[in-house]
Amino acid sequence: VTSTVAQQLAQALAALPPGRVREVVRAPHPVLSAPCPHVDPEDPATVELAADLVATMRVSPGCVGLAANQLGVCAHVFSLDVSAHPKTRVHHGAFVLVNAAILAGSRNERAREGCMSVPDFTGEVKRPTRITVSGQLPGTGEQVTITTDAFEARAIGHELDHLAGYLFLDRVAGAHHVYPRKTYQ
Amino acid sequence: MPIFAVTVLGHDRPGIVAEVTEAIADLGGNLEDSSMTLLRGHFAMTLVADIDWPSDVITGRLAPLADGGLGVFVRELPPAAPTVESARFLLSVHGADRPGIVSAVTRRIADLGGNITDLSTRLAGTFYVLSAEVQLPVERADEATEALRAVAAELAVAVHLSPLEDDLL
16 A cells, blocks of 8 residues: 555545444335446536445445445445454545545456345355555545555455445355345245 | 156145155155246146156155145156357346237347347336346347337337356355
8 A cells, every 4th residue: 555545545534524324225126227427526416426325334234335326316426344354454544435446456366255235145246356546535525546456456346336236145256145144044 | 867847836835845855855856957936826847867767666655745745746857959159148127017028039039040048027017027037149139129229119118138158266
């Protein structure tokens, strides 16, 4: 992690206003299947949304990331914080990216994913575990580029899929790779 | 040696797979492909086996399972058709549950000459999820995507068709 990028991400996060905890939308809500348009990162509404994503992510047990459409808002913004997750190697703390895109991905690996918007299932998904992603910071609109691996790369892939209108259910490795989280006894 | 399909359905409990396969092993049968899962808690298994006995003997050997309340069906199969090369896709469908989702989606696939080779569906509350593997002539993939987009709009569900990759090592 280069200190400049880490500092930029941390400064942008610190500059956010206090966020509001909002309800997380669950499938089959149509907002989860809609591609989210790019938004102005300097727009106060985007900044407020960024703060709400972080606030909601922080109070949700086990939540490592949230996409704006999971709060019912169709805007290309996501928050992430995988710093406490055991599968994490490289990480960038808590941050929000606006209008982000993966520039390069490699080292595909398969792992089981869950999602707050799909609470009853998990699924086996293959994703790149080394990625370079570029996006803008909320508030300033500064462009930042992050290179990361392992769980942070997977989580970013999952959030960017949300913003493209895809759930992990659309990315599973085969017909028998969606698993119920409850067992019947 | 004749090939039989054996299907066993019913209330789940420990030991069903062991009892079914012991019965087949006792007859000198050899298991080929099999699939077993729980469908809303119900045991469901189909297996294909080489068994050198008539079907009534097989059914008789499995009778204790049937007497215990399980549905047991034995059927001799014709020789398998040769496999054909075509592109593999993952079909993913999810949305609010309603009757007719699977039929509407799979009908579009069938009309384009696509073959479902594997399928599972799950219902949790009112949320319905289908994952299927589809073999489809490569040149019809775009047409299939269009047809599925239309059916998704009609049913108000999300439908995605994406190529399945094999990593050959």
